[in-house]
Amino acid sequence: MGAEGSKHEKKLYFSDEENQLLLQTLSKIDNNGEKVSTSSLQYTETVIEFFEKGVTQKTCWKTSSDTVKTQIAFALLHDLFYPNEAIKKIWGKGPPHPPVLISLEAFERWWLGHCIFSKLEMEMFKHLFKFSPAGETSLLPEATQLPKVSPTMLSAAQVMFLNGALPVNLQSKWRFLFSTSKHGWSFSIFMKQIVSKGPTIFVVEDQSGGKFGGFASVSWEVRPQFHGTPDCFLFSLQPQAGIFHTTGYNNNFMYLNYLEKNTMPNGFGMGGREELFGLWLDYDFGKGLVAPTCTTFASPQLSQHQELEISSIEVWALGPEEEDSDEEEGTRKKKSALDKNPDARAMLDMMGKVAVSDGYREEDNDD
Known part of the structure; x- marks a missing residue:
């Protein structure tokens, strides 16, 4: 033109x-x-x-x-x-x-x-x-690793809106990681599903039907300090839609902690600071908080209620999946007693502890 x-x-x-x-x-x-x-x-x-x-x-x-x-x-x-x-x-x-x-x-x-x-x-x-232009690009990502029953609480328009705000290299594929409808209400299972999985996007629905969440630009890590990059953002989808990018005021982007012997809070948060997170999910899973305002992301109060009663949570990994070297080599680990208790196993993994019973695994009868 x-x-x-x-x-x-x-x-x-x-x-x-x-x-x-x-x-x-x-x-x-x-x-x-x-x-x-x-x-x-x-x-x-x-x-x-x-x-x-x-x-x-x-x-x-x-x-x-x-x-x-x-x-x-x-x-x-x-x-x-x-x-x-x-x-x-x-x-x-x-x-x-x-x-x-x-x-x-x-x-x-x-x-x-x-x-x-x-x-x-x-x-x-x-x-x-009914035509397809040359060189067209999709506004929606490919969804992979879905369970048999689709877990998503997102509409196509909402996914389009969120996907358009992501870095271009993360827009082509979303991999399902976690939902409370599939995995239940265990904070340790939630951590195990999202840690070290690359960039993620998570959505929360609260007691009044509000939907909001955040984009984490790097892998989640369990530690009593903030991490992440300025590419992170918070968002709201209902009752109003908006994307809230970083302000440069501080670097308090991502926080995930569940360590008993420390003075920092246990839970999952983005933005703000202790007791005033832009969005906070407590380790007592199902409860959370939102601050009236968030200096990290210039976001308003994301929910009608500062104290949240959470109805559902959904998490997606973005971009290509990291390859599993064990699967590539065709090897399979035998089962230990901890494999029967995923909560205990998840906690040890998150805390970097060695599972002693790994050396005493049961014979694998799957064959």
């Missing part, structure tokens, strides 16, 4: 005709044709609906409710409705009322900075007109 100057001699990426067409799909242009009124989310919701119709039958991700489609549509349009406003500052607000007027130049900046929206439109057109 060629660049043409407006009557104010500002260079635009789209031609006047292209800009008019794009603007009309989203909003209503005023009389002089220079500005657009952000009066409705309907078009964006429709795009998401057609996107899901084209993908949900081919994947494990479920279809969104109308409420979820509205939440994701509003999150995608945030920078258009509230340019240069931090998400935290306008958290809890809906689209501007009365509708604001936005210049063509501002609209163009938003459009070019949100390639996910143009990809969504392409998915809609593919579904409507």
Whole structure:
């Protein structure tokens, strides 16, 4: 598309005709044709609906409710409705009322900075007109290592929204690691499933139906100190969708601890500090906390309740799986008594202790 100057001699990426067409799909242009009124989310919701119709039958991700489609549509349009406003500052607000007027130049900046929206439109057109463009890239990751009954509590639109915020090299594959519906409510099993598995994304649902969580950019480690990198983020999906990136204020990204003889708390957290974590899951599994605000991630209070009663948890590993050298060599370890007690085994593994009974394993009768 060629660049043409407006009557104010500002260079635009789209031609006047292209800009008019794009603007009309989203909003209503005023009389002089220079500005657009952000009066409705309907078009964006429709795009998401057609996107899901084209993908949900081919994947494990479920279809969104109308409420979820509205939440994701509003999150995608945030920078258009509230340019240069931090998400935290306008958290809890809906689209501007009365509708604001936005210049063509501002609209163009938003459009070019949100390639996910143009990809969504392409998915809609593919579904409507049954074609597959050359070099297409999927907005959804491939889901692998799923149990027989799909564990996911995420819709396709929610996965698309989260996946678009991840580093590009982690967007192609999600590997199921843990869910309370499959693994139960054991903190030690939870740790064993997520430690040393590479980058992960976890989702929590609380007692009021809120959904939120975080992206951990490196493997989880059990130790009484924070770790991680500035690529980590917290997010909310319900009752409002938003991504909360690091602020640079501190390096308190990831925390996982379950050691008896130390003064630091036992549990799982991201952001903030002791007693004021942005998101905290207690070692007494099923309980947690969220802080009213989080300096690490510039996030608001993620749940309606500061004290959480957790309904479900789900964790996915991102990117390719690390190879298991034992499996590659075709070797199999014999069973010990600890194999019959996964909680005890998990705790020893997390604490770096050697299992003495490994030297006294039972004969393997599986053969």
